[in-house]
Amino acid sequence: MKKIRVGVLMGGASNEREISLASGKMVAEHLPKDRYEVVLLDPLALMVGNAKLSSAMRDKAKALIAKGGIIEALPERDKALPASFQKEMTTAAATVLPATDAVAATGGDARIDVAFPVLHGTYGEDGTLQGMLDLIGIRYVGSGTLASALAMDKLMTKTVLEASGLPIARDLLVERRDFVAAPEDTAGRVGAQILPAVVKPVRSGSSIGMTIVHTRAEMGPALEEAFRYDDRALVEERLSGTELTVGVIGNRELTALPVIEIVTKREFFDYQAKYDPALTEEICPARVSDAIAREVQDLAMRAHRALGCRGLSRTDFIYGADGAVILEVNTMPGMTVNSLLPKAARVAGIPFGELLDRLVQLALEDE
Numbered sequence: 001m002k003k004i005r006v007g008v009l010m011g012g013a014s015n016e017r018e019i020s021l022a023s024g025k026m027v028a029e030h031l032p033k034d035r036y037e038v039v040l041l042d043p044l045a046l047m048v049g050n051a052k053l054s055s056a057m058r059d060k061a062k063a064l065i066a067k068g069g070i071i072e073a074l075p076e077r078d079k080a081l082p083a084s085f086q087k088e089m090t091t092a093a094a095t096v097l098p099a100t101d102a103v104a105a106t107g108g109d110a111r112i113d114v115a116f117p118v119l120h121g122t123y124g125e126d127g128t129l130q131g132m133l134d135l136i137g138i139r140y141v142g143s144g145t146l147a148s149a150l151a152m153d154k155l156m157t158k159t160v161l162e163a164s165g166l167p168i169a170r171d172l173l174v175e176r177r178d179f180v181a182a183p184e185d186t187a188g189r190v191g192a193q194i195l196p197a198v199v200k201p202v203r204s205g206s207s208i209g210m211t212i213v214h215t216r217a218e219m220g221p222a223l224e225e226a227f228r229y230d231d232r233a234l235v236e237e238r239l240s241g242t243e244l245t246v247g248v249i250g251n252r253e254l255t256a257l258p259v260i261e262i263v264t265k266r267e268f269f270d271y272q273a274k275y276d277p278a279l280t281e282e283i284c285p286a287r288v289s290d291a292i293a294r295e296v297q298d299l300a301m302r303a304h305r306a307l308g309c310r311g312l313s314r315t316d317f318i319y320g321a322d323g324a325v326i327l328e329v330n331t332m333p334g335m336t337v338n339s340l341l342p343k344a345a346r347v348a349g350i351p352f353g354e355l356l357d358r359l360v361q362l363a364l365e366d367e
């Protein structure tokens with residue numbers, strides 16, 4: 001039987017590029033070799049003429065096209081992560097090919113049968129890449145353009161979830177231009193309404209640009225930090241309770257994976273806490289009653305349906321005194337062997353390779 005040619009799309013241009021490279025490499029290694037022929041592709045090559053990218057990112061795109069994968073220096077924020085993970089991220093960058101012929105309509109033999117976008121953040125998890133693949137006619141793992149775009153935007157996600165009767169946290173939106181026009185007034189007004197608060201860019205991931213705000217004085221700097229990554233910042237009430245996350249797999253018929261409980265030594269599940277196993281315990285199944293587990297699994301499946309997700313999703317929660325509150329929905333959650341969704345799948349008796357196989361099969365399923 002002819003093997004199915006899978007293009008693992010990894011890297012990309014978002015600020016989660018390095019995480020994506022590490023995830024993509026592991027996905028490629030674990031896709032069952034007897035059924036799939038795997039190519040590692042970096043869509044950054046397609047973005048070489050995109051003026052919205054930083055010049056450093058465009059230089060990377062040029063180098064990728066000229067030489068193939070290159071060893072890349074890691075951004076500052078990765079320097080405190082475990083050495084083994086840093087190595088994983090740097091070496092992964094050297095293994096990729098530019099995703100040009102493999103996705104182009106004229107790509108000939110190089111063209112892939114199905115894409116597995118192991119990409120997080122902008123130009124990967126936000127519907128843009130999905131739209132391009134739709135246009136070219138290449139099937140892909142995970143959600144389509146609409147669900148991806150909605151889930152990338154935390155405000156739109158909350159709007160849709162609320163309209164579907166699902167529980168979300170109280171918030172205020174702050175636009176950069178209002179803040180720039182009157183920083184102190186804006187920060188003061190917001191701080192007077194919501195405190196303690198969590199300030200986050202509307203479109204980001206991996207907790208990048210996020211701050212917990214305890215006092216009014218901390219509001220201005222927190223907004224400034226969020227505006228480094230987006231024109232809009234979401235100021236949410238800070239919820240207390242148990243942090244839970246639930247993976248869902250399926251297209252029409254959904255399966256909720258066992259609930260994971262997140263217990264971190266850090267103040268919250270920040271960038272460090274997410275990628276340094278010494279800082280966070282991920283307990284699966286979560287230490288909650290069966291009733292609570294079923295409740296959040298049901299909410300995760302409802303959130304997946306409300307946004308129109310496909311293939312997989314992972315919904316983050318805080319379970320407090322007033323019950324479950326949804327923080328966000330991820331359409332392409334972390335995919336290293338140790339990431340949350342693969343971990344929950346393993347507890348459900350689905351090893352990593354089998355999970356990946358299922359996800360590709362879901363992508364090829366006619367709807």
Ligand SMILES: Nc1ncnc2c1ncn2[C@@H]1O[C@H](COP(=O)(O)OP(=O)(O)O)[C@@H](O)[C@H]1O
Nearest residue numbers: 198205206207236237238239268269316327328
């Ligand atoms: N409203 C909130 N109250 C308490 N903690 C929060 C809140 N929002 C986010 N957090 C913390 O920040 C982390 C990241 O927030 P999240 O909304 O999931 O964004 P990201 O896309 O960066 O994962 C969460 O896992 C949680 O630890």
Ligand SMILES: [Mg+2]
Nearest residue numbers: 206316327328
């Ligand atoms: Mg999250």
